[in-house]
Amino acid sequence: MVRKTLIAGNWKMNGLLEDGVALAKGVKEEFKKTGRRDCEVLVCPPFTLLTSVKKAVKGSRVMVGAQDCHYAEKGAHTGDVSPVMLKNVGCDYVIVGHSERRTNHHETNELIAQKAASAIKAGLKVIICIGETEKERDAGQTIDVCTKQIMGSVPEIATAQNTVIAYEPVWAIGTGRTPTTAEVEEVHAAIRKVVSKKLGRANANKMRILYGGSMKPTNAKELIALPDVDGGLIGGASLKVADFMAIIAASKQ
Ligand code: 13P
Secondary structure, three states: OOOOEEEEEEOOOOOOHHHHHHHHHHHHHHHHHHOOOOEEEEEEOOHHHHHHHHHHOOOOOOEEEEOOOOOOOOOOOOOOOOHHHHHHOOOOEEEEOOHHHHHHOOOOHHHHHHHHHHHHHOOOEEEEEEOOOHHHHHOOOHHHHHHHHHHHHOOOOOOOOOEEEEEOOHHHOOOOOOOOHHHHHHHHHHHHHHHHHHHOHHHHHHOEEEEEOOOOOOOHHHHHOOOOOOEEEEOHHHOOHHHHHHHHHHOOO
């Protein structure tokens, strides 16, 4: 297999200590039982739970990631967390450029590229999120928007080894709506072409492109089976062990 499937849970701003640790332990135990090595599993809890979740999944292949980072290594940035700090507490990954950050925190492509570059330099892998709004889709601008976001928010030092792209149509996040499988494949194939233009064909062929936005046990199989879909970035359904495990099970080719 050229690209190993990645199933990533983005817990967003959910989870207190007890339930976060219980969720992580549940995923660890259930994933261990599958014995699978053909698929990578990642959980991305809020900053407050990173250390405890890392401890909870110890002894398993479940990886841990953060949901954002600053681009600086340290300094006067009240409330921010640096990639070096994330690496220090055992993070494997960090998500950057999620649409909730682009919207709520006015993050630009340029800032996201800076964050991604710093995270890669700190030894983390990055998941860079892109995706169009409903208005942009209705106006037929989906591919244009995604192209601009990739060109602007994927840093020059990105490779297939250190970077994953997540295509998350903004209108599909938390709404229960998804594009059709044909629409998803069309965008993913277009994304791979843009990555090829930016980072070369070898990187494009090997880079994982995840789908995110209302992925659930009931639709995961058909989405992950698409040729250019290499896994999922899951919000709501990653908060229940059974749902998250069902999505992992659906990723079996
Ligand atoms: P939902 O799975 O809740 O739609 O969220 C998707 C998402 O934003 C993952 O980053």
